[in-house]
Amino acid sequence: MSQDYDKILKENIEALILPLADKLLGLSLGRLEEIPDDIQTTLERRPDFLKRVISSNSHESYILHLEFQVKDKAAMLNRMLLYYAMLKEKYGESIKQYVVFMGRRKPRMSTQLKEGMIDYRFSLVDIHQLDYRKLLDDATQPEQAVLAILSNFKKSEVDTILPEILRKLQALTNNERKLRRYVRQLEILSNLRDLQKETIKHTEAMPITYNIEDDIRYQQGIKYRKRQRRKYRGNY
Incomplete structure (x- = not known):
C-alpha cells in the first residue's frame, strides 16, 4: 500500500x-x-x-x-x-x-x-x-484539494468536510477523466486517516461515470486473487 x-x-x-x-x-x-x-x-x-x-x-x-x-x-x-x-x-x-x-x-x-x-x-x-480550511480555500489546483484529506480536522467533521473537498475537486478539474483520477487518489490517501469507508461512501454518491476497472479497490482485488491462485497452485 x-x-x-x-x-x-x-x-x-x-x-x-x-x-x-x-x-x-x-x-x-x-x-x-x-x-x-x-x-x-x-x-x-x-x-x-x-x-x-x-x-x-x-x-x-x-x-x-x-x-x-x-x-x-x-x-x-x-x-x-x-x-x-x-x-x-x-x-x-x-x-x-x-x-x-x-x-x-x-x-x-x-x-x-x-x-x-x-x-x-x-x-x-x-x-x-496543516489547517484544512486554509488549504482548501486557497487551493488553485486539484492536487492541493486532495491533500486536504490529511489535514487538521476532527473525524466527527468528516461528513461535512469530504463533500467540500469533492466539490472543490469538481470545480478545479475540467473533465471527468481527471476528476476520476483525483477521486481515486483521495480514496487512497484517506486510508492514512482511517477514513476510507467514509470517503468511498461520499465518492460513490458523486454524479460521475465510474469505470470499475480503473478503481483502486477493484485492482487490489484482482492482484489479491492472482496471488491466491499462485499460492494455491504452488501447494500442489
Missing part, C-alpha cells in the same frame, strides 16, 4: 511543493532549479524531492531535500544523515532537509544525532497539522 502513496506524491509533488513549503514548512520559495540527483546510484532509493532554491530577493541559494514518510522508522535519522553527507560532498551548498510525516499516529522518530564530533539534525513536520 505504501507504493500507492509514493505514486500519488510523485505524480503531484510539483503542484504541491509551493503550498506545502508555505503552509507546512514556513518557507517562501523563490525560483526552483533542477539538480542532478544521481546520488541515487549508491543508495537504495532516490530522494523524494530535491531542488535548488534561488531566493527571490537575493542571489543566495540552498538545496531543498524532502522525504515523505508513512511509517515511523528510526532508521530515517541515518538515512537523512547519509543524504546530507553525500549532497554536501557533491555540491558544497547549504542544505535544508525535511521529513514530511503522513502516518496515522504522531511520529516518534529521532531527528537529531549527537555522537562524538557529530551534531546533526533534520526537521520533522506532521502533515496532519
Whole structure:
C-alpha cells in the first residue's frame, strides 16, 4: 500500500511543493532549479524531492531535500544523515532537509544525532497539522484539494468536510477523466486517516461515470486473487 502513496506524491509533488513549503514548512520559495540527483546510484532509493532554491530577493541559494514518510522508522535519522553527507560532498551548498510525516499516529522518530564530533539534525513536520480550511480555500489546483484529506480536522467533521473537498475537486478539474483520477487518489490517501469507508461512501454518491476497472479497490482485488491462485497452485 505504501507504493500507492509514493505514486500519488510523485505524480503531484510539483503542484504541491509551493503550498506545502508555505503552509507546512514556513518557507517562501523563490525560483526552483533542477539538480542532478544521481546520488541515487549508491543508495537504495532516490530522494523524494530535491531542488535548488534561488531566493527571490537575493542571489543566495540552498538545496531543498524532502522525504515523505508513512511509517515511523528510526532508521530515517541515518538515512537523512547519509543524504546530507553525500549532497554536501557533491555540491558544497547549504542544505535544508525535511521529513514530511503522513502516518496515522504522531511520529516518534529521532531527528537529531549527537555522537562524538557529530551534531546533526533534520526537521520533522506532521502533515496532519496543516489547517484544512486554509488549504482548501486557497487551493488553485486539484492536487492541493486532495491533500486536504490529511489535514487538521476532527473525524466527527468528516461528513461535512469530504463533500467540500469533492466539490472543490469538481470545480478545479475540467473533465471527468481527471476528476476520476483525483477521486481515486483521495480514496487512497484517506486510508492514512482511517477514513476510507467514509470517503468511498461520499465518492460513490458523486454524479460521475465510474469505470470499475480503473478503481483502486477493484485492482487490489484482482492482484489479491492472482496471488491466491499462485499460492494455491504452488501447494500442489
